[in-house]
Amino acid sequence: MIHQRAVVLPFLVTWLALPAPAQLDWRPIARGVEHLQEWRSTPTGPLLVNALRLDLRAPGVHVRSALARDVVLTDEPAKGRENVRDLCSRLGAVAAVNADYFPFTGDPLGIAIQNGELVSEPMATRVAMGVTATGEVRFDTLMGIGLVRSADGSERALDGVNRLPKDGEVCILTPVFGARIRAAAPSWAAVIAPINLPLTPGKLMAGRVDSVGSAIPDAPIPPTGSVLVGLGSGADWIRERLAPGAEVTLRFDLLSNSAADGRPRGDFASRAGALRGRLERSAWVDVAEALSGGPWLVRSGSPLTDGREQGFNEATFTRRAHPRTAAGVAADGKLLLVTVDGRQPHSRGVSLPEMAEVMLGLGATDAINLDGGGSTTMVALGLVLNAPSDGSLRPVANALAVFADPLDAGSAVAQSEGEPLQTVAGQPVDCGGPEGTTMALWGTVEGRGWVDQRGVFRSVRSGVHTVVSIAPASRVRHTVTVLPGSPTRLRAALAPAPNNPPDRHTVRVTVSDTYGNGVPGVRVRITARGGTADPGSVTTDASGAATAEVVWDAEKDRVVTATALGIPSVSARPPAAGHR
Numbered sequence: 001m002i003h004q005r006a007v008v009l010p011f012l013v014t015w016l017a018l019p020a021p022a023q024l025d026w027r028p029i030a031r032g033v034e035h036l037q038e039w040r041s042t043p044t045g046p047l048l049v050n051a052l053r054l055d056l057r058a059p060g061v062h063v064r065s066a067l068a069r070d071v072v073l074t075d076e077p078a079k080g081r082e083n084v085r086d087l088c089s090r091l092g093a094v095a096a097v098n099a100d101y102f103p104f105t106g107d108p109l110g111i112a113i114q115n116g117e118l119v120s121e122p123m124a125t126r127v128a129m130g131v132t133a134t135g136e137v138r139f140d141t142l143m144g145i146g147l148v149r150s151a152d153g154s155e156r157a158l159d160g161v162n163r164l165p166k167d168g169e170v171c172i173l174t175p176v177f178g179a180r181i182r183a184a185a186p187s188w189a190a191v192i193a194p195i196n197l198p199l200t201p202g203k204l205m206a207g208r209v210d211s212v213g214s215a216i217p218d219a220p221i222p223p224t225g226s227v228l229v230g231l232g233s234g235a236d237w238i239r240e241r242l243a244p245g246a247e248v249t250l251r252f253d254l255l256s257n258s259a260a261d262g263r264p265r266g267d268f269a270s271r272a273g274a275l276r277g278r279l280e281r282s283a284w285v286d287v288a289e290a291l292s293g294g295p296w297l298v299r300s301g302s303p304l305t306d307g308r309e310q311g312f313n314e315a316t317f318t319r320r321a322h323p324r325t326a327a328g329v330a331a332d333g334k335l336l337l338v339t340v341d342g343r344q345p346h347s348r349g350v351s352l353p354e355m356a357e358v359m360l361g362l363g364a365t366d367a368i369n370l371d372g373g374g375s376t377t378m379v380a381l382g383l384v385l386n387a388p389s390d391g392s393l394r395p396v397a398n399a400l401a402v403f404a405d406p407l408d409a410g411s412a413v414a415q416s417e418g419e420p421l422q423t424v425a426g427q428p429v430d431c432g433g434p435e436g437t438t439m440a441l442w443g444t445v446e447g448r449g450w451v452d453q454r455g456v457f458r459s460v461r462s463g464v465h466t467v468v469s470i471a472p473a474s475r476v477r478h479t480v481t482v483l484p485g486s487p488t489r490l491r492a493a494l495a496p497a498p499n500n501p502p503d504r505h506t507v508r509v510t511v512s513d514t515y516g517n518g519v520p521g522v523r524v525r526i527t528a529r530g531g532t533a534d535p536g537s538v539t540t541d542a543s544g545a546a547t548a549e550v551v552w553d554a555e556k557d558r559v560v561t562a563t564a565l566g567i568p569s570v571s572a573r574p575p576a577a578g579h580r
Helices: 084-091 233-241 269-275 314-318 352-361
Strands: 027-030 033-040 047-054 062-067 095-098 112-114 117-120 127-132 137-149 155-158 170-173 188-195 205-214 226-230 247-256 287-292 296-299 324-330 335-340 364-369 378-380 398-403 414-417 421-424 441-444 456-458 463-471 474-483 489-496 504-512 523-529 531-534 537-539 545-552 559-564 567-572
Touching: 047 378, 062 084, 062 112, 062 287, 084 095, 084 378, 084 398, 095 324, 095 335, 127 364, 137 170, 137 269, 137 364, 155 170, 155 247, 170 233, 188 233, 226 233, 287 398, 296 324, 296 352, 314 352, 324 352, 335 352, 352 364, 378 441, 489 559, 489 567, 504 523, 504 559, 523 545, 537 545
Parallel strands: 414 474, 421 474
Antiparallel strands: 027 033, 033 047, 047 335, 062 398, 095 378, 095 398, 112 117, 112 287, 127 137, 127 287, 137 155, 137 247, 170 226, 188 205, 188 226, 205 247, 296 364, 324 335, 324 364, 441 463, 463 474, 489 504, 504 545, 523 531, 523 537, 523 559, 531 545, 559 567
16 A cells, blocks of 8 residues: 655745754764764755764774776776766775766766875866875875886876876876777877886886887776877877887876965976976875865865866856765864755755855865765765755766774664655655664665655655665665656647658657656647647656647648646747758
């Protein structure tokens, strides 16, 4: 049986936000890991804040700057990306948030260090976060300074790590880049195998040239070697200076590129060139995990949003409200990972100055922004804690994964199914919980809605949703069917009929609710000026759509009008190509 519950509290029915509590309600979800959820009211709309607080000095607690699918690029449709929930599950992590920006491939734009290995070089104007093996969190803007030396002593810049070179560059591809080099002529490639992997900041790498030649996209990257790829003058250097059997050495250093106030100095190639080969010690040699983002949010206890200096648009990015993800550190050294939902009725999103205030309110003394928008995702104990604005989990290039021991290791957990529930898009439903039990965590599986920590679920997206509650000794799964709301919008579009006869078109009508969900079972009347609709009345299917055919009697002034009870009528004309 399907039950529908209505939450009668007026502030929930009207979706007004709860005021922020005077004392933050952090709740343990693993040893050394706490979760906080706030639903805040603001003059311009509600905000949903989810936060994780990690004691990185507690036994068993550590983080990993995790690449999606463990490589930079793959050949599958997501091109090496992976959603945060799947990444978290695959690694066996307790929790995770999305991390760096990406060009809709699996290549993070800024620095990435994973278990000490340099996976991606820094952007000289973007702030990054590093975590040492002892749990120290640090922030800095870094410049990469790479050098490669041939057997005859010729030196040149090593410009990038695990990316294809631009004109005039040489980049190194290590096994973490993927199975093949993906570069083609006129690029030139030198396979270096063996070589003393992994590539780490400041480490002198020495290897032997195995082969040199014009780059072939399917050429493999040896599992115990690497490939130097050059383009333009970079290709010339490889072709002229590297020969099979010859020794080659290389090094990639990191240099702090921040002014005294933490802002980036800028991307000065001349500065890197002047220091190349003369650095005695690289920065961040003790950093085990690192990721990039930007810009700054909080610096030394004060707000600092330097979006312009880090290359972000002030009007569309810094000052406009969006979903956001951020990372910060508190005065006691604990790591803060925070998401704020946006572009949805339950949470409007925040500007960067507002996100800085959120981080300050959570106790951050230093904090940086990470990728946001549809990428903003927080996962814990296998559940999605926020509601990603895309309405689904977006595959991302990398994430910060959290590892910790469970609260009750070895204890039996009872699995059960709650009663099926039903509601309407935009209306809350109380999923409830065992009487007398304080739930450790509530979340969803699909991430297409949001459940608060009292078990009240909301979604503006119709369909079947899975809500899960986790207590110390129980895990309860609730199935919630969200029905479309009342029809509010009617659309009509004309397209050529099959085989494109000049006197016929197909008309498609769709009926949706306030949130864009298709509404089934709506009768729509179709009339045609200059022709006849067949049939003249249709009923929308499960997706809220229906089709009919129009036979035209006139060559000009062809117009189709769709009408449904209680919805404004709409009209459509054939596309220009339909006129004969």
